[in-house]
Every structure is written in structure tokens, then in C-alpha cells.
Amino acid sequence: MGAQASGASPRQRAWHARQAARLKKFLDRGLGKDAWQRLLAQAEQERKLYTPVKEYADDELMALVATASQMTGRDVKSLLTDFGRFMIPDLLPGRGLPGGNKYFTAIYPDPAVSEACVSCHNGHKDSPRDDFKLGDVMGAVIIRIKE
Numbered sequence: 001m002g003a004q005a006s007g008a009s010p011r012q013r014a015w016h017a018r019q020a021a022r023l024k025k026f027l028d029r030g031l032g033k034d035a036w037q038r039l040l041a042q043a044e045q046e047r048k049l050y051t052p053v054k055e056y057a058d059d060e061l062m063a064l065v066a067t068a069s070q071m072t073g074r075d076v077k078s079l080l081t082d083f084g085r086f087m088i089p090d091l092l093p094g095r096g097l098p099g100g101n102k103y104f105t106a107i108y109p110d111p112a113v114s115e116a117c118v119s120c121h122n123g124h125k126d127s128p129r130d131d132f133k134l135g136d137v138m139g140a141v142i143i144r145i146k147e
Contacts, residue, residue, distance in 0.1 A: 019061065022087040027068060029086075035071070043067035081109060081137070088140065103144040110139040 027035040043063050065083075069076045088107045112118045112134050121138050122130045132138055 019087075020056075020064075023061075023064065023068070023083065026083050026086045027071075031071065039064060039067055039071060042071065084109065084137070084140070088142075103146055106143045108141045108143075109137040110141045111135050111137050 024036040027039060031038075043066075045060070045064065065076055065080060069079050072079060085107060089105075112121070112132055115134065117138065118132050118134060118136075121127050121132050
């Protein structure tokens, strides 16, 4: 697949291989070591190596997520929520240990609760998408309490 879906802007239609690597790890942990290969076969995706310096079309990632939903019997939204919770620790610097201290870290989805949220995120130049709707998860609330 190409780097972008036709007519789509890069900010709303691109993802990196880091997400594919995390999705593989998430599925392998939950469904067994061969889950990724089964996913690619069932999604009828060629077994390719995703490279972190290249961008891939959102449709390709969402096809993998839809297939993972079928494999697990879970709806896409709850699967994506759990996947987000799974990958957040890899994205946080220091893995919850800012300043060398131990912290309890809780991460919650932050959905759009008003039209003001939606219009601000959709119009922001650094937003990854411009098609958010009410109720869509647009970020995360991170709460850290020092142990």
C-alpha cells in the first residue's frame, strides 16, 4: 500500500511501523506467539516488514484492527482502548519513574465531551486527524501519584 490514502492529508491518514510493532506485541501477548502471522493471513495482508521510517495508510492499520476484532470476538472500540492502555507505558518517558522516583500511574481515555473539544482538535494544525466526533477518544488523562 502507498503511504497515504488518495486525497488524504498526511496528518490524518498516516501511521508508523512503531504502532504495528506494538500491535504485534499486544496480540502475541494476548493470543499467543503466532497471533501476528495469523492476523496478517486472515486480513489478507502480505507478510511484510513494517519499517519505522515509513508511513502507512490508516486503512491498512484499521484493516488489521478489524481483523484482530474478529479474531478476539471483541468490538473494535474496546480492542483499541485496551491496545492504547497497553502501549502507553512505552510512550511515557521514564516508564513512570520521573526523577528516579516510583509513581503509581493511571491512564484514562479522554473523550470529546463537547463540540468545543471537537472543533478545537479538528482545527488544530498539529492534530493527527480532522474528523473527530463527540465521544471520540482524543487523548489521555494521566494521573501520577508518588509512592
